[in-house]
Amino acid sequence: MGTHEPDPYDVVGIGFGPSNLSLAVALEEQQASPSSRIEATFFERQAEFGWHRNMLLPGATMQISFLKDLATFRNPASRFTFITYLHEAGRLAQFVNNQDFFPTRQEFHQYLEWAAARIDYDVSFGSEVTTVRLPESAGSGEPEHLEIEVGTPSGRKLVRTRNVVISTGLVPRMPEGVERGDRVWHSSEFLTRFAALNPADLKNVAVVGAGQSAAEIAGFLHDALPHAQVSAVVPSYGYSIADDTPFANQVFDPAAVDDYHFGTAQAKDAFWRYHKNTNYSVVDDEVIRDLFRRSYEEEVRGAKRLHLLNLTRVASVDRAGDAVKVTLDSLLDAERREVTFDALVFATGYDTMEPTTLLGDLNRYCLRDEAGRLVVERDYRIATTPELPFGIYLQGGTEHSHGLTSSLLSNLAVRSGEIADSIVYRRSQRELGTLTVG
Numbered sequence: 001m002g003t004h005e006p007d008p009y010d011v012v013g014i015g016f017g018p019s020n021l022s023l024a025v026a027l028e029e030q031q032a033s034p035s036s037r038i039e040a041t042f043f044e045r046q047a048e049f050g051w052h053r054n055m056l057l058p059g060a061t062m063q064i065s066f067l068k069d070l071a072t073f074r075n076p077a078s079r080f081t082f083i084t085y086l087h088e089a090g091r092l093a094q095f096v097n098n099q100d101f102f103p104t105r106q107e108f109h110q111y112l113e114w115a116a117a118r119i120d121y122d123v124s125f126g127s128e129v130t131t132v133r134l135p136e137s138a139g140s141g142e143p144e145h146l147e148i149e150v151g152t153p154s155g156r157k158l159v160r161t162r163n164v165v166i167s168t169g170l171v172p173r174m175p176e177g178v179e180r181g182d183r184v185w186h187s188s189e190f191l192t193r194f195a196a197l198n199p200a201d202l203k204n205v206a207v208v209g210a211g212q213s214a215a216e217i218a219g220f221l222h223d224a225l226p227h228a229q230v231s232a233v234v235p236s237y238g239y240s241i242a243d244d245t246p247f248a249n250q251v252f253d254p255a256a257v258d259d260y261h262f263g264t265a266q267a268k269d270a271f272w273r274y275h276k277n278t279n280y281s282v283v284d285d286e287v288i289r290d291l292f293r294r295s296y297e298e299e300v301r302g303a304k305r306l307h308l309l310n311l312t313r314v315a316s317v318d319r320a321g322d323a324v325k326v327t328l329d330s331l332l333d334a335e336r337r338e339v340t341f342d343a344l345v346f347a348t349g350y351d352t353m354e355p356t357t358l359l360g361d362l363n364r365y366c367l368r369d370e371a372g373r374l375v376v377e378r379d380y381r382i383a384t385t386p387e388l389p390f391g392i393y394l395q396g397g398t399e400h401s402h403g404l405t406s407s408l409l410s411n412l413a414v415r416s417g418e419i420a421d422s423i424v425y426r427r428s429q430r431e432l433g434t435l436t437v438g
């Protein structure tokens, strides 16, 4: 049994990926004076800071400009900008000489780690939040805070807070009925799983999917296993390009959040219909061209080992010892084939963040629209009935209410600033006595 913190925090952050890291930056920069300090703490289930570590493939680049970092769009003078990081790392001049808006993912990871290490708030790693709830005693009177249950390395802990910001990230998606294992992986576990096997044992491998991760993994396997056959099982007729041209890119601007949030249902629908190809099931131009070049060169040499299986879907997966038996359905000839691979990677994407499980009993206070989706206010706070006067904020899982940037980094700095503003504003209302609790 854990212990209670003495006082409620102003805010507890659940998850410490880029979203809540950016929130910590925004909260820290909110402090006008020590007395106005926002009391916050963060819980992260990973043992240390890590941003999609299993996809830090050599050479893989960011899909946003380095200026869309943790702080710049909200406060270019922040001590947490990517430029400050480069300056401290002694690479600013070389970065500029490199003339590239899109750093490698490895470099951006280093930047995020650097920022995480400078944050002034407590971050508890190895700590998984299991429930957010009202305290049991709340039944009799007005609740004064929320209670957060956390599994820590030293046992269960309960923490009190007036607000939570849930930023637990995307959830890896596997096709129905397919079990993960040492030879059947999701892209989110790729590098760890790959490192656990002897490359010499991987003579015939496949990656399933049509998006950025699928294409990157196909290229990686082709490089890392020069002796192997590499198949790309693609449901479309080859990879399609991610539209990152300037007009389309505006869908990721902070202003687009207002246009989306306050737009009509038809406007929201149009955002998705016309601009889904800025992010979903699409691949960067450079990565597509690189894969095509490899495939073409192999054709010229008459030694093909990168195989694009277009319009093909996985019907079933069976393990047989170290082999993975896969049934593939091709729309091209309507044939069904059995193929055996030494490893199979599903780069089949992610489901959106879903806070329902964490919220448990609190779900009954959360308002939902006619489609059953959470109603989320412009300040990213879940709309609740008056019996729940605390702030439950979401970073992620707000595609339906705030648009395409919901699960991305593009709008991090501004979004977390808006959440920090809302928390500060609600605290001042409470202190003035115009807000009951939150």
Ligand SMILES: Cc1cc2nc3c(=O)[nH]c(=O)nc-3n(C[C@H](O)[C@H](O)[C@H](O)COP(=O)(O)OP(=O)(O)OC[C@H]3O[C@@H](n4cnc5c(N)ncnc54)[C@H](O)[C@@H]3O)c2cc1C
Pocket: 014, 015, 016, 017, 018, 019, 020, 043, 044, 045, 046, 050, 051, 052, 055, 061, 062, 063, 064, 127, 128, 129, 130, 167, 168, 169, 170, 213, 395, 396, 407, 408, 409, 410
């Ligand atoms: C390979 C890859 C590359 C990407 N590249 C880009 C890009 O270039 N540009 C872009 O805009 N977007 C990109 N994305 C989208 C991605 O969603 C964002 O980059 C980013 O990770 C969002 O940050 P986040 O903090 O919301 O979520 P996450 O980074 O997923 O962080 C959530 C954190 O919460 C922790 N957590 C989960 N549940 C709990 C719990 N119950 N208790 C405690 N901790 C918990 C997790 O361990 C994790 O560390 C990429 C996604 C992937 C998969």
